[in-house]
Amino acid sequence: MVATDSGDDAAIWQISPERALVVTVDFITPIVDDPYLWGQIAAANAVSDVYAMGGEPIFALNLVNWNSIELPSSLLVEVLKGASDKAAEGGWLVVGGHSIEDTEPKFGMCVIGEVSPEGLLRNTGLRPDDVLILTKPLGIGILTTAIKSGVLDQGSQELVIDYMLQLNKAARDAAVNHHATGATDVTGFGLLGHLKKMISGQSLDAHLNLDMIPLIDGAYELAQNNIVPGGSKRNLQWTMPDLCVNGQSATDLMVLADAQTSGGLLFGVGPEKVHEVLQDLAEMGLTSAAIGHVTQGKAEQIHLFGHLNR
Numbered sequence: 001m002v003a004t005d006s007g008d009d010a011a012i013w014q015i016s017p018e019r020a021l022v023v024t025v026d027f028i029t030p031i032v033d034d035p036y037l038w039g040q041i042a043a044a045n046a047v048s049d050v051y052a053m054g055g056e057p058i059f060a061l062n063l064v065n066w067n068s069i070e071l072p073s074s075l076l077v078e079v080l081k082g083a084s085d086k087a088a089e090g091g092w093l094v095v096g097g098h099s100i101e102d103t104e105p106k107f108g109m110c111v112i113g114e115v116s117p118e119g120l121l122r123n124t125g126l127r128p129d130d131v132l133i134l135t136k137p138l139g140i141g142i143l144t145t146a147i148k149s150g151v152l153d154q155g156s157q158e159l160v161i162d163y164m165l166q167l168n169k170a171a172r173d174a175a176v177n178h179h180a181t182g183a184t185d186v187t188g189f190g191l192l193g194h195l196k197k198m199i200s201g202q203s204l205d206a207h208l209n210l211d212m213i214p215l216i217d218g219a220y221e222l223a224q225n226n227i228v229p230g231g232s233k234r235n236l237q238w239t240m241p242d243l244c245v246n247g248q249s250a251t252d253l254m255v256l257a258d259a260q261t262s263g264g265l266l267f268g269v270g271p272e273k274v275h276e277v278l279q280d281l282a283e284m285g286l287t288s289a290a291i292g293h294v295t296q297g298k299a300e301q302i303h304l305f306g307h308l309n310r
Ligand code: CO
Pocket: 008, 009, 048, 049, 052, 184, 185, 186, 187
């Protein structure tokens, strides 16, 4: 049902009129020092694409690239424990995997899930007049870059780690319960890149209200000091021709393009559902907001209004 052509979050394979498989794979380099936390983050990041399709994960296989000459196997045990604990939290299982030698360690998963074909959320499923809901604040990539540069204080480190650990399961529930049809997760391509993929070829324009977009504390200031992932710069270059900029700063644009790990869901709901969706998300403890909307539009542009620095 879904393959590579739409650049969607996962492959979908229908197995009966009521059932379809969701299959995705993702792995990352160490993003934090603590191996147990890295394992948890990698699992939350890998399963996110199943949730972004409206699916429910069933089981996963680990992918391990490990430097067994320089790193003790006790560290790997911690990584694997983190991953299986995160899977247990989400109600799915890790049932095996594969490992190879690598100078730089990498860890991730292939996750298999299930979705009902009517409940499928596609990244091309936005409808004209849908209001865009974002379920985690932006800035994860900026803060993790600051961790790697050794300039982030303990409190901010804990804050960004908490966001990366957060499963997108509750956000998926909110999207499905309120009849969203278009969704993705805001990860490596940044908000601008993922939104571009959602509207291109769909005859839709997007309108973002920057005043409403939640940011992680400190993200804007770090970006002002050019502490941003290399991926964000590439995202911005790639999306620039599709942007309609109305007085936003270079920093505004860079934060909107932030290349994230384990970011939130971005989905569209009918305008009449917005109040209820936001209420549901707040009750589930998520930092979310209605950040804009889409309209019919042949130009397929992203129009920016307001400012992130407020
Ligand atoms: Co994704």
